[in-house]
Amino acid sequence: MSELRGTQVLVTGGAGFIGSHLVDRLLADGADSVLVLDNLVNGKRDNLAHLQDDPRVQLLEGDIRDDDARQRALAGTDIVFHLACLGVRHSLHDPMENHSVNAEGTLQLLQAAKQNAVGRFVYASTSEVFGTAQVAPMDERHPTWPETVYGGSKLAGEAYTRAHFRTYGMDTVVVRPFNTYGPRSHFEGDSGEVLPRTIVRLLGGMRPVIYGDGEQTRDFMHVSDTAAALALLATAEGVAGQTINLGSGTEVTMNTLCAAVARAVGRPDLEPIHDDARPGDVRRLLGDPSLMHALTGFAPRVAFEDGVVDLVRWFQNGSTAVDDMLTRVEERNWEPVTA
Template sequence: MSALQGATVLVTGGAGFIGSHLVDVLLDRGAGEVRVLDNLVNGTRRNLEDLDGDGRFALLVGDIRDEDARRAALAGAEIVYHLACLGVRHSLHDPVENHRVNAEGTLAMLGSARDNEVRRFVYVSTSEVFGTAQYAPMDERHPTWPETVYGGSKLAGEAYARAFHRTYGMDSVVVRPFNTYGPRSHFEGDSGEVLPRTIVRLLAGHRPLVYGDGEQTRDFMHVSDTASALAMLGTSSGVAGQTINLGSGTEVTINELCAAVAAAVGRPDLVPEHRDPRPGDVRRLLGDPSVMRSLTGFVPQVDFREGVAELVSWFRSSPVSTTDMLARVEDVNWLARAGTP
């Protein structure tokens, strides 16, 4: 029997893009109860609507910084997946709040998880802790020189998770996903990612926007693969105290991404419009996935171009019009919005 079978699991940030897919996988693999703690700032109830009526699922609307919310969410939990955070572009216009949620919030979650004697704590970090690649592929010992407060705050969370393992013996594992994409990915506001934003623009008949020369590279993994890998790390043996990259080991430039989207949309004439580089932009990311493979046997299943075509189809099937979606895309989504301090 799987160690996940019948377990009580908490996913912070579980109403978000990756978190909601992880919840689906955990339930599919036999978890007894999956709770989500999410303040719905970035996440949405819509991502979890298919779970309405499933007695094994519960959404708790609350903030990880609130002690009462943590206590309620953690009661009886055996496995914790900690994904709740504010993103990279948010950190460019509100670095203090970004730090408070990502670093201080993680420290608070670790303390409460220890008090509740959870069996395993999976801290979901990010490849942004590395900054730009100094060599590639980037293994787990690659230097960490984050370009943004987001990367710095997530690195602080990593340090806390490792410290709780070494100081208190907590069974914690740090995982660094590279660039996840797929259905439910964010295109709007300061959460908007390059791939869904590009899809929305092309579906609306607009050229993609590229900041800089477009030769920046990323290591993309489909969300179904990311969620599957994260689920494995909640129960795999030999991973306690480890820091593990989660990437495909394949490098894609932003120019290549735009070409793949244009082909999937059927608009090869919509070539990129280049603008000034974005502040804090990482130049190169390419992960070395060998540690994850050796510890768990995990191998990604979804080819990038196939995944892009699937995501285009998903956006096309949306009940929201492309015009309405485009209106929610912020071209310069790293600046403070009106009314934002």
């Protein structure tokens, strides 16, 4: 905890789902100040509203591709957590912008961090760089064959981050979170995730939707665990230049997920609707988390079923009516929005 005292931390995408939880954790772990750089395309001011009176936190609204915003954000920064990105479903309908933010934006931020002599740069990649598991569990040496432009753009960001370690001697870390879920997760638009979308539908008395046969799997981790693990990488020794998986080491099918949500909501009678498989959908993800544990001692604490119950309660206790949330759920959220 004391290792973060005296540090100024930048979190790009810090008004987003994972980013805002990371801000909470960094403050709890003793960071002197946390600056959030977010253009609020996917992030929300509401995610940081509970910190509005905390003098240690500042939100700078801006784009990582804007040089002025980058320079303002990096001035005096000791540690960078780079989480800003556009997601997998966005890449299906706007691949060029997805590449621009995720790949080019990362390179621009790395160059600016080098110029500002940042102490450590932590790049949040994604398990989507792997594509479908060829062997399981998937360790960091598993082949990278992304299925989407999103996965490809995040893999490019990884390569640029590793190159800055090897070429320029920057203290960089690449971390690959698998599937994070929990409070503040997105149910709306092209950033909507399967768990919150499923919860909203079931709370509204609607059957959940599964794309394909539902036997595709994901490795889920509660956001409190993801944030705790990321915060450890701010000061952990022996991680410079590493690429590290961040998963639970367990896999959950979409059929199992829907059944767990239905139990938590109290509507096991609402059986899933099966629709056509999504384009570019990864069939299997199961991470090997042993390197993260070896380097930091980290192990997740929240079991999947318990985390689902927690997330259902969060939605039930929120200020937004279920009917209002349902109007913002886009089931085929990889398709272009039409007027």
